[in-house]
Amino acid sequence: MISLYSLAHLRDLPAATWDALVPAGQPFLRHAFLTAMEDSGSVVPATGWAAEHLILERDGQVRAVLPAYRKWHSFGEYVFDHGWADACERAGIAYYPKLLGAVPFSPVSGPRLLTEDPADGLLLLQALPEYLGKGGLSGAHINFTDSALDQSIAGLPGWMERLGCQFHWRNQGYRDFQDFLDILSSRKRKQMRKEREQVLGQGIEFQWYRGDELSQAQWDFVYLCYANTYAVRRRTPYLTRAFFSLLAERMPEAIRVVVARQAGRDVAMALSLVGSDSLYGRYWGCLAEFDRLHFETCFYQGMDFAIAQGLQRFDAGAQGEHKLIRGFEPVITRSWHYLLHPGLRRAVEDFLGQEREGVRAYAEEARGMLPYRRG
Template sequence: MSLHRLDKLSDLAPEQWDALIPGDSPFLRHAFLSSLEDSGSLGPGSGWRAEHLLHYEGEQLIAALPAYRKWHSYGEYVFDHAWADACRRAGLAYYPKLLVAVPFSPVSGPRLLAKTPDDGRELLACLPGYAQGEELSSVHVNFTDPVADALLAEQPGWLQRIGCQYHWQNRGYRDFQDFLDALSSRKRKQMRKEREQVAGQGFDFDWLEGHELSEAHWDFVYACYSNTYEVRGQTPYLTREFFSLVAERMPDAIRVVLARQGSRPVAMAFSLIGGDSFYGRYWGCLAEFDRLHFETCFYQGMEYAIAHGFKRFDAGAQGEHKLIRGFEPVITHSWHYLAHPGLREAVADFLTQERAGILAYADEARGALPYRQV
């Protein structure tokens, strides 16, 4: 099977790419991925280069992988810095590598876009040979769904890695009080007090959909977003232009909540919706306020999910502080093909130990959830 490489997603018609997307993931849409590229968030100087792999049958696109050549390991949220360091110490080149993922988005979902499982299986089988021909050390497929998991498990040489995130499940709550009633008394009082502390500082919250946001709004959103990086001395992953492009191309999927103190907006949270899921993505604040982060990023999103019937709220990677607010441990999956046999063997041993630790941690973490025992 011949692979076609696409270095710029905007060179492909959106309807061709989107026709392959299973489900309703907003992160795989042509609009989202092309906005990352066209805004300069990816490309020269970023350490990311689009290298989407396509399979055609005649003139019909039947399978594709959203892929990127990487010269570092930032913005992935499946951390392999130790593997790269081991290669450096052994005199091996770890970069460049190939990453199949959604940049800067630790969200599980489809990674293999295909008309049929057999089309996808053929495309995956080509990846080791492609890596060898391109002198890539490795191929990584991050935050996979069960379909990709099953297909990759069939392929020789691939190593599975697991991780742990925290997602909130809407169990048919009528309103936020109904959710609070499902908690233990102590946790319910603690959460209510936390929200009262924010309200006591004079905050109100405004929800806006993508089509309601002006360029002035996006200036504010970006100022908040970039400030979360600047206070840590880091450079933001996304450019200001990304927000304008994605708002133009997929406004239906965008939700932004603005935290306002009087008439002055001071914080925001940017989210996307797709299917039955609500995805909290970016947060930022122009000053420090007690408990405002929890209200803006978690409680507001939970209320919105309840009001609009979303079954799941994925608020992003990491954050044990989510546990006491009702976000439950969820196991994530990624797959890794390492060309060097010695590196592959060492990583396989590490992943066996890591897996046992993560499963034990997730089991223990469930004990910290605030729900009443039935």
């Protein structure tokens, strides 16, 4: 017997049951990470995120899950559909609530449909349209998918593919940072070396920590830096202070924090998570402005760490031409969208067809701006 239901709180499902379906090396999908989002008050109905994790059971056993949220806005997703929502408002079509399959506030590609048997995952996807209609949802959006889900969902009617472009750094087996610099053009090599020297010249030093090596006072500092990146834009932080303590308590081994210090005073930090072969830069912030400190803390320190640890990839977050000129290569990302309203679906499908061409052209053009020596 097969059944599909949703959970309003992930803690209602045992961690062992959920994590048994999570591929190794995927920190953002772990029960610990997602429940820290919920239990900290960061992802709750009051902030426009209501957990609605879809669970497919076969003969009483959980066989497939989709981390998902009922949403009343489009913030914190990094796949921007505000224009679609605005068009719906003008046309008198209800766009919210919608169902979002994603990791909150984390534009990191990876598995979204968790299952040991692709056939069970396909059953969950096929049941989604009826689920949306019964639940008063305008559609489903699954962001930053992996190739396995791309292949499964591409053959289903009604789903529309959207492309994006990020910039990731690849470790080509470098012995050290100088080994990386040696394959760059002379001008770019000098520029990066000068940027690092400028930071050192200001008397700034760096210290790396695991999640369980930071005191609560240090976590206060981490949060203050993180919140300051929103304060300077007059915005409210997505994450609460409690999230950072819960994350450190539940999965400290996956957390890495680098702290920038000047004259014995902590002035900036960058928080990352570690997967099986990748470093994921997530949150950064500073309490005072220093020349080139952002590039050193968020990029060069992470590259150093990835080289030292033998990690193959460094994903430093969304956006960026400023990453491109420092050796981060363009990477195509994908999301998938299912809209119940036929007129909206046709309009979005036309738009996405044109947008895909533009994204591919942009990624190809960006590749020509990489700092590596040619020939």
